[in-house]
Amino acid sequence: MFRRTKSETSTQTPASAPGKVGGKGRPTPTRKDAEAARKQALKKPRNRKEASAYRREKVRIERGKMQEAMKTGDDRYLPAADKGPVRRFARDYVDARWSVMEFALPVLLVISLLGVVFAQAFVWLPGLVNILFLVMIVAIAGDWFLLTGGVKRAVTRKFPDDSAKGIGFYAVRRTMQMRRWRLPKPMVARGEKPV
Structure with missing residues (x-):
């Protein structure tokens, strides 16, 4: 009474599923490994001491990844302020040029020390x-004016779809640090054109 006839089932053939274009890039974990990982993720700390130890360990691992990224320039683990191709280009732009601002602090310090030490001996000093x-x-x-204008023009030329908002101040802030103390570490040599 409610059965389908053979003619109905033959006309309703399922559409062929499209073939899978690419894989996930790693083998599927075994059931044992997947269950162990799931249990570990769901495992709650029993008391406050275990919770704080777990939190500290997690923060330590994240900090270690971030410190390594600061040395290598790995974009995945950089802080949010330094992430992205626009920020990387701005860093390379700053690191490739000589700047007055990076030498300003030592020069002003020397000038002021000379003024304080020798002010009594030389009246004109x-x-x-x-x-x-x-x-x-x-x-x-x-x-400052040349740097902000130059980096904004270069960013809008290279990345027309991305926003250049705040990129000038980011470049100036990086320029104020001496080259060897900059983080993330410089990836281009002086005079080299940023890519």
């Missing part, structure tokens, strides 16, 4: 120190 301070401030402002 404080006036010269003030002039040198003003020259350095003008040089820093000019370098």
Whole structure:
């Protein structure tokens, strides 16, 4: 009464499923491994001491990955402020050029120490120190203006679809650090064109 006839079943053939284009890139784990991983993920700490130990271990692992990424430039584990191809290009742009700002702090420190130490011996020295301070401030402002304009133009030319918002300040902040102390570490040599 409610059965299908042979003619009905033959007309309703399922559509052929499209073939799988690519794999997941790794072998499927065995049931034993998958269950062990699932149980480990669901395992709750029994008390506060275990919970804090678990949290500390997790933070330590994350910090280790981030520190390694700062040395190698691996984009997966970098902090959010340094992630992405636009930020990497801005870092390379800054690292490839000489800048007044990276030498400003040591130069201003030397000038001010000379002014303090030899001010009694040379009456004209404080006036010269003030002039040198003003020259350095003008040089820093000019370098800041050239850097922000140049990096914004280069980013909009290379990445027209991405936003260049905040990239100028990011580049200036990186320039203020001396090259050997910059994090993430510089990946290009001075004078090399950023890719």
